[in-house]
Amino acid sequence: MDSYHFGFKDDLEDEDVAEEKIIYNSKDGMIFLIDCNKSMFSDDDENFFTTCIQCVQSTLKNKIIQNNRDLVGVVFFGTDKTKNTDNFEHIYIYQDLARPNAERIIEIENMLTDNWKTFHEDYGHNSNYQMSDVFWLCSLLFSKCTEKLGYQRILLFTNKDEPHMDKTEIVHCKTRANDLNKTGISLELLPLQLPNQTFDVNKFYKNILFIIHGEEIEQLPDTTEKLEGLLERVRCKERQKRVLRRLPLRIGDGVEATVGL
Numbered sequence: 001m002d003s004y005h006f007g008f009k010d011d012l013e014d015e016d017v018a019e020e021k022i023i024y025n026s027k028d029g030m031i032f033l034i035d036c037n038k039s040m041f042s043d044d045d046e047n048f049f050t051t052c053i054q055c056v057q058s059t060l061k062n063k064i065i066q067n068n069r070d071l072v073g074v075v076f077f078g079t080d081k082t083k084n085t086d087n088f089e090h091i092y093i094y095q096d097l098a099r100p101n102a103e104r105i106i107e108i109e110n111m112l113t114d115n116w117k118t119f120h121e122d123y124g125h126n127s128n129y130q131m132s133d134v135f136w137l138c139s140l141l142f143s144k145c146t147e148k149l150g151y152q153r154i155l156l157f158t159n160k161d162e163p164h165m166d167k168t169e170i171v172h173c174k175t176r177a178n179d180l181n182k183t184g185i186s187l188e189l190l191p192l193q194l195p196n197q198t199f200d201v202n203k204f205y206k207n208i209l210f211i212i213h214g215e216e217i218e219q220l221p222d223t224t225e226k227l228e229g230l231l232e233r234v235r236c237k238e239r240q241k242r243v244l245r246r247l248p249l250r251i252g253d254g255v256e257a258t259v260g261l
Contacts, residue, residue, distance in 0.1 A: 029073075
């Protein structure tokens, strides 16, 4: 965004330098938020859940290869078991927000190869969670992080276009969405659907995404349960418009603007 100088050029230039340092030096935070209802699983090795886990695996490996300082977390919701310090029921923090390392990748690979087959016994399924709690927990993970974060992003994977909730819970969800917006946390929806299915964003997520992004979403891009398409969408969500250089632009006598390229 252009910033105008009206006798405060030096102060604004100092702010620009500080902003550029934040852009180049900050770490980003990303939470993979994965719906674990029963329909996310099947006997086939290529099911919705394993596709999501492969996205996590690919992201962690890429960040290690790139020597990336970003933090990544993995949260399951809709599990029978609960694991989080705030005791939000049926929400399970599988991996807390931290830098990717070999141990975390091995844990993800074990889930991908064998552990998903016993997910029902190890974690279970339960739809009696509150979606507002899911959003709030992710917000808390970011706020409790001891490292300064730049971009903060939640990637939500689900095949359900209408979570089970009453009118009161819908109001709570909108409140939590507004909280995410105020704290600069982005929520990106990655819907999963079979070729003969339709994900209707109007049922629930349209209003939530509008509160966070400030844009009307009539429909989402075509999605697929296939790994390649989903991985590409995750990579697109990671790409950010970063300032490469700021140039002065003279508008008139005593008026200048700095333009970010």
